[in-house]
Amino acid sequence: MTPNETQNELRDQLSQSQAEADAVASLLASHKSRRDASIDSATMSMSTRVHHALTQQTVSRPRFGFxxxxxxxxxxxxxxxxxxxxxxxxxxxxxxxxxxxxxxxxxxxxxxxxxxxxxxxxxxxxxxxxxxxxxxxxxxxxxxxxxxxx
Amino acid sequence: MLHAVTIHMTDSEGIEAEILQALRAGERDRAITTLVRRYQRFVYSIALRQMNHVEDAQDITQEVLLRAARFIDGFGQQSSLQTWLYRITINQCRSEFRRRRIKSFFGIGNDEDQIDVASSGPLPSQHAEGRDFDDYMQRVLAKLPPKQRETFCLRFYDELSYEQISAITGTSQGALKANYHWAVKKIAEHLKQSEFYAHWSTSHDAE
Incomplete structure (x- = not known):
């Protein structure tokens, strides 16, 4: 699946008028774009974190402390x-x-x-x-x- | 006469084959690096949906990938790697909720453990309007039946094929398509009642 295919399918599902479909598809596309950027940012250093943790047991914050x-x-x-x-x-x-x-x-x-x-x-x-x-x-x-x- | 044999392999299957091949060749580090790079977004996206909190989702993602790295040698291939990771992630999140129940029982919960939907949104640099819309979408998705919500998220956000979603959830592709269709319908109905839709229409009419 490519992002374009996802967007095209979404439009197909929207059986409203062209203007309505445009509005909904546009709002959802912007929303997804922001979400993707947020995920990219949040996972940017994940490889380093995992490799570091594999060699040094853990680098996560002490949130699960017992x-x-x-x-x-x-x-x-x-x-x-x-x-x-x-x-x-x-x-x-x-x-x-x-x-x-x-x-x-x-x-x-x-x-x-x-x-x-x-x-x-x-x-x-x-x-x-x-x-x-x-x-x-x-x-x-x-x-x-x-x-x-x- | 020789016939060319074409093996149709999805991107996901290709990556999985690459990881398993690297493991068989004794290149464990390469296998783990590929696993993390390929699946970190997928795992984080699921964790974020479950936890509704950026830092919690990051910790869960790290933990899931760590566990996958530790146990990948014993991965039995009864399911795809993606399905395996999905289940580990869901269970890791459930485990975290159970830990919180235990902590809550002892009265030792704190604010940090509270669900923080607002912080799960976009980056601070993004426009307030976009942030508002993302929060609004969280509320709209919360109103959907669980199967419709999960199907929509796996399809629209994570861009999985129906075949992949079917393997993960154990639901038939026909049912998934119906779930997705109704999810989109309901989301569109909500959106049409919202200020965001009115604002979009006004600004585009002006153009």
Whole structure:
């Protein structure tokens, strides 16, 4: 498809009078032209960004940061720790200490879990699997350890 | 007698063949460079439609192309490269919306995460009138049924053939043509009621 073919087809679809078709086609053509220029500008440095990211992991702005979520998980961990330490059930001190270690949530793994899930999704698709989209189970995989409901 | 055999190959198929050939020849960098250059506009255009935000769309585009570059060795060719990228982009956008849901659950969303339709428009140097019209078109497109909107966008903005759109969306070409026809009709009806149409008519009548 060329831009001219697209414009010609658009005109064919416009069965109004010639003047009306001219007006609509002209407005849409200008709009598309501005949009194309905007896309050209936005993607101008994309090759550099991708190659840079491939060699240096990432150059995108830190928008997907999971630090706040990790903080929330830390709070949940602290609550579990406090409950296990000072809860109503009496346990030997050694048992309590072991439980603390077992109960701790590794919050530092949260970002890699997200990336791991995303990578898995791409693998699923490249393998031709139908189960492509992110499921609630996938989200549960991220949040399930602390039993959070969205 | 030898007969000349002509292989009809679209531009997209030719590029895809070039990328896969480069991969088979062990020229991974060349394959990735070709992939990025050929499909960056396509991926960005879809991401922009989904996210309605320039910087978000740029980040999604980078992420999609990065993932495609990482996993292209395992690309199974059950679909075209373009279809594969389309699905990765849509899923990357959905994934981002889900991340926002999670962040929103924790009450840690910020203004930056809000949809910013205005900033998805044209460059600052462009005329205010053009910017207004582009914003207006966003609102008109939002009123279309999803299938008509996506068909119109893939056909008019991304300039894909019906065959390509059919491969991407899994909709028959006949249905796509009908969707496109109704989308154009509805857009034209909206436009005819708008100030932009009146302004265009007035200025051209004066000429």
């Amino acid at each position: 630090v706040p979520v990790a903080s929330a998980l830390s709070l949940a961990t602290a609550a579990v720790v406090l409950f296990l330490s000072f809860g109503p059930t009496e346990r030997p001190l050694t048992h309590a200490a072991d439980t603390l270690v077992d109960a701790r949530v590794d919050v530092s793994s949260a970002p890699s879990d997200v990336d791991g899930l995303a990578d898995e999704l791409v693998r699923r698709n490249s393998a031709g699997s139908d189960a492509w989209t992110i499921t609630e189970a996938d989200v549960d995989r991220l949040l399930g350890e602390v039993d959070l409901e969205l």
